[in-house]
Amino acid sequence: MTEVGGATGEGAYPFPLARDTYRISANVEPASAPMLHVGADHADVLALRSRILDAEPRRFVAAPHAAAASWDALVWLLDRTAREQDGVSLERDGLRYRWTDPRRGVEQEFVFGDASTLPEHPLTFAGRQVEEDVVVLGARDDRLWLDAGMVVFASVWSLAFDHGMSFAELHGPVPSPEVFARAERFLLRMQPGDAYRRLNWGLQLDDRPDLSLDAHPAWGPRRARLEVHDVGSEVHLRTEVQHLVRLPMSGAVLFLIGVRLLPLAEVATVPAWSARLVSVLDTLPEEVRSYKDLGVLGSMAADWLRRSSA
Amino acid sequence: MILQVTAVRTPSPGLRALTLVGDDLPSYPPGAHLPVEWAPGRVNPYSLTGLGIAPETYEITVARRSGGSARLHGLEVGDPVHARSPRSGFPPVETAAHHVLVAGGVGVTPLLGHARWHAFWGHSFEVLAVGAPHLGTLRELGPLTVARDRRELADLLRPVVGNAPWNSHVYTCGPPGLIAAVAAAARAAHWVDARIHAEPFVHEPAGAPFEVLLRRSRRRVRVAADESLLDAVDRIGLPAPRLCRQGVCGECLTTLLAGTAEHHDHVDAAEHGRIAPCVSRAAPGETLELDL
CATH class of the missing domain: 3.40.50.80 (Nucleotide-binding domain of ferredoxin-NADP reductase (FNR) module)
Structure with a gap:
């Protein structure tokens, strides 16, 4: 989850800021492979995801009407993984599938749509196979609805709280509602199989991926006190690599969130990134600064980056 | 993608049911259609009638009209068919009781x-x-x-x-x-x-050729048998609004100044003295005059 930097090459960090100023926008672009991340700590991340889910079952939700979309998401995710990752395979004979991930010794046969052939809900089975959090948005009445998901690394939101909300309600706390109204119309026009990518970002005090409201007692107090000893190693840039896929069988929108954390010390090793992050933090509109909770943390990070590049 | 016809049936007179195969056919939601390119650049949508879960074949049923559907009625087993990825247009509502x-x-x-x-x-x-x-x-x-x-x-x-x-x-x-x-x-x-x-019904644009007089731009355009009135207006470079191209959204409605039209729209254009150029044509032997 935490990685070393590097602006180029295989596995380069997806630095999220394209300009010297930042405004909230839908900033989607067509997705390209790989859509699913495999970090050096792949096995650890997957184990952490399972640990959080098993300890707190409310990190998974699924409405009864999301059954087809959940199976659709499962097959899309396993197929995508098999296409992108060496050694992993998804074989199919009619509606019968065999999923094999030799890296983790996982082998599972199942029959599409038959819940009795999987040890758990298709969405949690899928969510344990990938580093990304998984959300299924159903399309009805010209709107999107949060029908199902497995989210263990939420950034200051709660899947269980948001379950059943419309797209507009989900984005209620975001300062620019018109951006999300446009985004929803865009997503509803996506055709089966279409895939887009967007990046979101924030700053945090440590390398904890799980900043869910569910786990707020574990990280909130320190964040409130802004208890930092060594800014460069403790404060992290949090980039969320988000993918939006129109699932082919059900027409639901699959929303994937991959969390990539980079300590400021690593940001500082790429002068262009450091300068851009400083510029963005210095010019952040007040409502965005407040929404991202960067009131003090933003200036602290910018000051540190300025000093370390001097 | 290039598909191949593997079966042709006639479920009732005037209809042809085609079974198509291809490599790695994409899944599709219920109510989706397959855009079939029946001539270079000419695409007609046909509803997929199978189950779209990892399908081994694509099934479409084509009513014989003219243009693209006539071309598809002539297909035999083994013939190639050019198609684009299925598009969703009429999905069920999963929350329905x-x-x-x-x-x-x-x-x-x-x-x-x-x-x-x-x-x-x-x-x-x-x-x-x-x-x-x-x-x-x-x-x-x-x-x-x-x-x-x-x-x-x-x-x-x-x-x-x-x-x-x-x-x-x-x-x-x-x-x-x-x-x-x-x-x-x-x-x-x-x-x-x-x-x-x-x-x-997704109406096919084709029919008999006819002539249109565009009064405002003082142009005369001949609409070919296999193109829509809207396509013909496009061809001579006149900007005309449009959205659905199925006579449903009403975006392309234009005042019909003279001539008798065959209306195929679903927005009652005729009652308001207008025409939907995306689907409607001239009645046999008529020349239309439009406020374009």
């Missing part, structure tokens, strides 16, 4: 996909059909009521929408008159519009 599918004529095609989907997932559904092919298949999938004519369908429909469980949804595919009748019956039974869905 019960799905009522009303099919008129070849309008059954997208609803056949719906029926297969509901049967697969064990959803509650029923089909009412009038003048529709594929009745044998529908009967195997679930409850089917067949009406002799439109009037009998209206009689059969009333108790269905009256007794359906709360949060049932109705989906109609067929001619505009049928769509209007079903919507009226559902509204009379206190259904809200959000539970009433319809897909009009």
Whole structure:
């Protein structure tokens, strides 16, 4: 989850800021492979995801009407993984599938749509196979609805709280509602199989991926006190690599969130990134600064980056 | 993608059911259509009638009209077919307590996909059909009521929408008159519009060639047999608004200044002295004059 930097090459960090100023926008672009991340700590991340889910079952939700979309998401995710990752395979004979991930010794046969052939809900089975959090948005009445998901690394939101909300309600706390109204119309026009990518970002005090409201007692107090000893190693840039896929069988929108954390010390090793992050933090509109909770943390990070590049 | 015809059937006179195969066919949602490129740059959408879950084949049923459908009626086993990825247009509402599918004529095609989907997932559904092919298949999938004519369908429909469980949804595919009748019956039974869905026949643009006089731009354009009036206006570089290209959205409506048209739209353009150039044409032997 935490990685070393590097602006180029295989596995380069997806630095999220394209300009010297930042405004909230839908900033989607067509997705390209790989859509699913495999970090050096792949096995650890997957184990952490399972640990959080098993300890707190409310990190998974699924409405009864999301059954087809959940199976659709499962097959899309396993197929995508098999296409992108060496050694992993998804074989199919009619509606019968065999999923094999030799890296983790996982082998599972199942029959599409038959819940009795999987040890758990298709969405949690899928969510344990990938580093990304998984959300299924159903399309009805010209709107999107949060029908199902497995989210263990939420950034200051709660899947269980948001379950059943419309797209507009989900984005209620975001300062620019018109951006999300446009985004929803865009997503509803996506055709089966279409895939887009967007990046979101924030700053945090440590390398904890799980900043869910569910786990707020574990990280909130320190964040409130802004208890930092060594800014460069403790404060992290949090980039969320988000993918939006129109699932082919059900027409639901699959929303994937991959969390990539980079300590400021690593940001500082790429002068262009450091300068851009400083510029963005210095010019952040007040409502965005407040929404991202960067009131003090933003200036602290910018000051540190300025000093370390001097 | 390039597909190949592996079976040709005639479910009823004037209809051709084609089975197509290809490599790694994409899945598709119920009610999706397959854009078939029947001549270079000429694409017609046909409803996919199978189950779109990892399909081994694509099934379409084509009514013989002119242009693209005539071309598809000439296909034989082994012939190649150029197609684009399936597009979704008429999906079911997954939260419905019960799905009522009303099919008129070849309008059954997208609803056949719906029926297969509901049967697969064990959803509650029923089909009412009038003048529709594929009745044998529908009967195997679930409850089917067949009406002799439109009037009998209206009689059969009333108790269905009256007794359906709360949060049932109705989906109609067929001619505009049928769509209007079903919507009226559902509204009379206190259904809200959000539970009433319809897909009009996707009308093919082709027909006999004719001439159009565009008064404002002082141009005369000849519309070929295999192009729409809108395409012809495009061809000479005149900006004309449009959206759905199916006579549904009303974006392209233009005032008809003179001439008798054959209206194929679903927005009552004729009543307002207008025409939908995306689907409508001149009546035989007529020249149209438009305010363009």
